[in-house]
Amino acid sequence: ERAREILERTKERDTNKLGVEAMELLEAYGIPTPQGAIVSEKNAAVEAAKDIDGDVVMKIVSPDILHKSDIGGVEVGVPDEEVADTFDDLIARARNYQPDATILGVQVQEMADLDAGTETIVGINRDPQFGPLVMFGLGGIFVEVLEDATFRVAPVSEPEATEMIDEIDSAPLLRGARGREPVDEAGVVETIQRISQLVTDFPAILELDINPLVATPDGVAAVDIRATVD
Ligand code: ADP
Ligand code: MG
Numbered sequence: 001e002r003a004r005e006i007l008e009r010t011k012e013r014d015t016n017k018l019g020v021e022a023m024e025l026l027e028a029y030g031i032p033t034p035q036g037a038i039v040s041e042k043n044a045a046v047e048a049a050k051d052i053d054g055d056v057v058m059k060i061v062s063p064d065i066l067h068k069s070d071i072g073g074v075e076v077g078v079p080d081e082e083v084a085d086t087f088d089d090l091i092a093r094a095r096n097y098q099p100d101a102t103i104l105g106v107q108v109q110e111m112a113d114l115d116a117g118t119e120t121i122v123g124i125n126r127d128p129q130f131g132p133l134v135m136f137g138l139g140g141i142f143v144e145v146l147e148d149a150t151f152r153v154a155p156v157s158e159p160e161a162t163e164m165i166d167e168i169d170s171a172p173l174l175r176g177a178r179g180r181e182p183v184d185e186a187g188v189v190e191t192i193q194r195i196s197q198l199v200t201d202f203p204a205i206l207e208l209d210i211n212p213l214v215a216t217p218d219g220v221a222a223v224d225i226r227a228t229v230d
Contacts, residue, residue: 007205026198031195032187058083061107118183119211126199130153135151
């Protein structure tokens with residue numbers, strides 16, 4: 001029901017790209033997202049960072065900027081005392097990149113533990129022949145380089161989701177290669193299944209990517225989400 005409301009709301013807008021709403025959609029489907037807030041003022045950014053334990057991640061929020069880090073729109077590991085300056089920097093970089101960009105604000109987000117975790121991708125799109133497809137692969141900066149991904153037609157069962165992990169070349173990375181602690185594989189499997197349910201339930205969702213879904217030994221977190229709706 002909540003997911004339906006979120007999608008209804010987006011229909012009234014002049015864009016078919018979802019950013020923040022996509023995060024709400026995932027929450028409605030029980031997929032963990034990091035704690036955070038979207039703010040349009042420097043003071044609010046400082047307050048938001050105080051509510052979050054430790055350093056934060058700050059990101060520009062704009063429907064005109066799809067690859068945020070390409071334009072310097074993502075700062076990770078920001079300590080509280082640098083939040084105000086970072087807010088100004090992010091806005092300035094976005095303006096510099098595209099002077100007339102619509103800037104919705106800055107997202108202040110809890111840090112995921114990338115040292116203990118691995119960046120993966122879970123995505124969905126619609127194939128004219130096969131219908132809704134779910135993609136799983138290695139995420140982050142390696143995604144284009146390694147092209148390590150696998151696909152299934154939604155909805156995906158639990159054994160199928162586990163098979164998807166088996167199939168990628170980097171599976172050992174998730175399962176504890178070189179003395180690393182294995183990540184929460186059940187969390188990854190559940191996320192694949194929930195996403196496949198979401199795309200099955202809502203034909204209006206044309207495309208959705210979680211990149212990255214950070215998988216750590218303690219759980220998973222969808223830290224960046226992009227979606228296109230009909
Ligand atoms: P974009 O893909 O638009 O450049 P992301 O939100 O994916 O923006 O951020 C880029 C990278 O920054 C991620 O792939 C990840 O390495 C890092 N990152 C982003 N958010 C977090 C977070 N909450 N915790 C830790 N690392 C993060
Ligand atoms: Mg990303």
